[in-house]
Amino acid sequence: MTLLGPLLMRLQSPWTPRLADRDGTIAERLTSALAGDIIEGRLKGGDRLPAHRDLAWKLGIGIGTVTKAYAALDRRGLTRSVRGRGTFVTISQAHERRQIDLSSNVPPSVLGERLLARTLAEISRKIDVEHLTLYAPSAGHMEHRRIMARWLDMQGVTADPAHLVLTGNARQAIALAFELVCGRDGIIMAERLTYSGAIALARRSGHRIRGIDIDAEGMIPEALASALNHENAVRKTVYLTPTLHNPTTATMSSSRRHEIVNVCRNANASIVEDGVYGFAMTDLPPLAALAPDITLHVNGLSKSLGPGLRIGVLRLPAGMMADAETILRDMPMEPAPLSCALVEEWLSAGVIASIQGDLIHEARRRSDLAASLLGKAGLVTHPAACHAWLPAERTVADRLHSAAAAVGIRVTDPRTVMVDGGEPESGIRLCLGGPSFDELTEALNAFSTLANNIGQ
Template identity: 45%
Template sequence: MASPAERLAEALGGDILSGVLREDERLPAHRPLAWQLGIGVGSVTRAYAILERRGLVRSVHGRGTFVAVRHDAARPMLDLATNMPPPMFSDRALARTLNRLAKHVDPGLFNIYPPVAGHLEHRRIMAHWLAGMGVAVAPDRLLLTGGAQQALNVAVHVARQHVSYAVAEAQTYPGMLGAMRQAGLAIRPAAMDGHGMRPAALEAILAGRRGERAIVYLTPEMHNPTTATMDLRRRRDIVALCRKFDALIVEDAVYVHRDDPARPALMTLAPERTFHVSSLSKILSPGLRIGALIPPERYAEACLPALLASSLMIAPLSYAMMAQWMQDGTAESVRAALHAEAVRRQDLVLSVLGTWVVKPASHAFHAWLPLPAGQAARVVAQAQALGVALPPSDAFLGGEGVKGTGVRLAFGNVTFRALPEALARVRQACADKAGKVSRDTMAIS
């Protein structure tokens, strides 16, 4: 049963979000309110502290506690559906970069078609960047792509000639689901837990189709949407099974932001069968649509015509900006700033939503609320009515028969000032649902 402080915080939070209490309105003083409600003064103090952590009120020393949320029926929808990092480049920073490029840019970048896999110098720069995230690759083995989605499309196209079906996590990235279906691959969803795809589930699928080869799609770090992160043992177990059954791997590493020897890339554990995909969009800027594909050596040659056929050329200006930022240290400082911002926003999400949300093992700009399908759909609908956009609860389903589902929150596409209100509304949408979650008990099958 909720404590008096929690019940008071919920009641006041509801009045704030519904507009009964308006922006800058002063809340009652602690002692009179405690006397009026028949509760302790400490309960009122704790309730106000809860509201302040949620960003619904602000305390002013010597004056009292005031409503911090503006209720405006005409305000735009708060977008927690689009998964992207917050902007880190100011107008001044962009202008400075463009001024530098105007003085030093190579006109040849704009006067010729680039090589299919990108200019070798840019591939060297990207290879050096990836080395900082624990991925060692020779520049001539790396292909530059128009974002991670193009890299995934190329990997699926090439692997399709050698496999007859696909395996993916029970919940997974919709863009990859679309790519595999477009390639004519039947997708088998494998059950997950807090560390990602379960080895037993993968083995059951692969063993059940002996004689057929599979492609296994995995996001080992900050899995989208569940935030599950594979530990070293899980990575080794998954790789061992793929070797045992000769399955190919597509590793989606777009949320990896640093080198962690305890969580090595799958391609370092199984380079002979892993297509490694990375991107700058999630860890630098969404507008910098440059991805990287590292295929297994024996499939590298086949990737070039597949990349050419996709006809999505990286803009020369994007190449030039990538090179400038990586060489002058801007990219590294932005990556560090985004990591700090992800930590700050995750702390706020956990503070506001508490046990509704799974506590992630790493950092990015999305969070996961595991819920049964019916409840998840109702939360999405209720949030929409409260002015918060969330992705459909079934958008991430890896196939038929998946029992567990939930709601993904993407919290990078709203300002930090607006985020407390957006999260408070999500909490309100969840308020009539029962149950708590934890990293150890989360299971999707």
């Protein structure tokens, strides 16, 4: 007995029996209670679950109900049964599994090796060697700016190449735009939930940033007008993503776009339009087409062709080029000449429209999958978007973020998309483009379980 006593104590379950406060059968409520405590770390890897008979007696339920719940946990990979010893938590094994990344907002891979090989063979015969052996002008080679002007024209943005700045990516273009129109004495108005990179850039550069209320179409004009009217800053800038807003997927109607432009004109505010998702919905007018004199249009190729194509572009209103070139002399941002040559070849061959069509088709397949698995939890999707949004109270979103990490799924930290970190409402952005379709299915199934257990 003296030797057996410590062993029995070590094998005692640390779990306090309970049923989850939710609708469903007794077995489903027991499964939910145990899964939630495992996922949120109240039960650790290696912890023993109560014996079937003991748990059934304490909860006043049948042994068969306990067996059914334990089997469900085993199927989810949260526990394992050892003959003669009991059922144990296996969450520690999840930490050692590969991570599936749903935090990086990249498009699905649709570029084939044969296409790339043919393209490289073609540009090897055409590329201007001076583009590789000499420094580029601060805003980029004029030849490359003409190429990007053609590409923008496909999206409804008319651009004079002389008013374009080429950068290494769209994020650099945003940074340059903020510096040009905001400076140290201005303020940036943005959707209260917005692109994490823009928030980080604003804060790192010392720009003030304020969140504006949003609805199903994005930024609310009346809320923006009120904020602009009560702001005494010397320079006022409105940063927004009108098409497939990141992170919520909201898309402004044509009438909403006109309203936003009118509000900005009345308040003498500049617009920084993030148009990186505009390629997917070219039937709606870009803000740069409605108000070219006050809009700085940001775009890039990473979202519309592939993340390895690091080319950003900033379309400027007339009169801003000299200031941009002054900044760029101290902080050069020009893209790689080979990337520009590749885009030129694809434009000439008419390949870009085909690539983007494949991307939109794959985005629909993935958003349909996400909606089928998480639609009942309130997931917001758009058939042309490679990201989806699960609205949630901030505390719930934080728990989901931590729980997903515990089972090998990386999702966007809710804090990073919030302009005001103290707000009670946030959510989880799920990026659908990076993993293989099978990995995405696995991750979304697991995340669906988390969402159900943590209260979505």
